Amino acid sequence: MLFERIYDEDLAQASFVIGCQSSGEAVVVDPRRDIEVYLEVARKNSMKIVGVTETHIHADYLSGSRELAAATGAKLYLSGEGGEDWQYEFEGERLYDGDEIRIGNITVKAVHTPGHTPEHLSFLVTDGGQADAPGYLLTGDFVFVGDLGRPDLLDEAAGGQDTRYEGARQLYASLRDKFLPLPEYVQVHPGHGAGSACGKALGAVPLTTVGYERLFSWWGRYLEEEDEEGFIEQLLEGQPDAPMYFGRMKRQNRGGPALLGELPELKELDPGKVNERLAAGEIIFVDTRPADKVHEGTVRGALNIPAGGNFANWAAWAIDPETDDRPVVLLAADIEDARVLRDALLRIGVDNVEGFVTSLDGLEKFTPQLVSPEDLEADSEKVTVLDVRAKSEHEAGSVPGSTHLYGGRALWNLDSVPEDRPVVTYCQSGARSSLVASVLRNQGFDVAELEGSYEAWREHERQEVGA
Secondary structure (H helix, E strand, O other): OEEEEEEEOOOOEEEEEEEEOOOOEEEEEOOEOOOHHHHHHHHHOOOEEEEEEOOOOOOOOOEOHHHHHHHHOOEEEEEOOOOHHHOOOOOOEEEOOOOEEEEOOEEEEEEEOOOOOOOOEEEEEEEOOOOOOOOEEEEEOOEEOOEEOOOOHHHHOOOOOOHHHHHHHHHHHHHHHHHOOOOOOOEEEEOEOOOOOOOOOOOOOOOEEHHHHHHHOOOHHHHHOOOHHHHHHHHHOOOOOOOOHHHHHHHHHHHOOOOOOOOOOOEEOOHHHHHHHHHOOOOEEEEOOOHHHHHHOEEOOOEEOOOOOOHHHHHHHHOOOOOOOOOEEEEOOOHHHHHHHHHHHHOOOOOOEEEEEOOOOOOOEEOOOEEOHHHOOOOOOOOEEEEOOOHHHHHHOOOOOOEEOOHHHHHHOHHHOOOOOOEEEEOOOOHHHHHHHHHHHHOOOOEEEEOOHHHHHHHHHHHHHHO
16 A cells, blocks of 8 residues: 655645555545645556545645646545535535545545534545555544644634534544544544644644554543543633634635646746836735845835745735735745745645746835834833734733734734834744734834844843843
């Protein structure tokens, strides 16, 4: 059996290619939208992708299931569970609890595991060429390494009302009735790893086992003691902030993401023309350098979304394609760099990357205003000091008098930021602050950034106390 995990470090998201060497067939589970990686795995192993499926209607990235099925002619399988309100709105063969996908000697069995979402499926994989019992469980957002999928996302980002409590009860039942009865040796392969907002304490290792989670997870003792209420309380406590773009992802994934087909080649654009279009408000310009470089000078009107480990996630904080469909121009090192950045944007539904420039030469410059910790005045009558970190970070310590607005919600909550006074943003070290500051500037706010952000402010306070 071929079993290959494809992992996106940016969104901490895993997809899987399962193949039978004897039949030369493969099934892909939870693919992302830039599908070349799956096509390459199939080519390398002389296999044909004949099936594509997903564990649930995702909220944190735009699914590539429809894209991959269209490109390969594979059959598309979608959950039919969850009731009338949780049905996909596009064509695909529906899977219900106990249904199977067969490829050669391999059986992929759907197991309905609601809780994170009502329609959620896990997939129990049996390698018939090796054994007559299942050995692998793809759990999607049901069971993670050391944690569980959160049942509150429908409330936090998709407009639900108190669905978290029913979801938590469903999750408890799924663990009791579907997960724990499995043999302890069954490998558990979750759909996310550390860094994902789909849980609060996801492990960084890629897999676990049923037996290990039974013995060492935080939730194991609650199931052993049949303490459902204690389980629910612990599960819902301390869940991280949910970015607002999760709601858009959920809607698009339910309705069916737009098919991309063959993408046009990215072009290196003329800086002069980019400058004209930027001045006219016709494009979105993304400065992908780190915040410290941006603070030395950037482009007027640019969004600062640093390339690297959080690019796609942070881009979805700053660009909402439902309300702003202008073409995107990237600052990139070269065409290969631009392709990587474009692929990352495709995963969060930003499809209209037009091209790139490799430097700021020829573009109108702008130097962001910085405020030193010594000069910061947290006077709510004169200035709004805005903490854009996560809620847990703010509660652990913040600049006195500051207002908290999680960066992943800022673009959708502009009316909570006073327009009649300057704004000073800060995060932990500066990256998220620079991002949100650029978003607010483009919305007409008078914005400065706390130099060195919270770490610098805290060090300043220590020195003041020790002086």
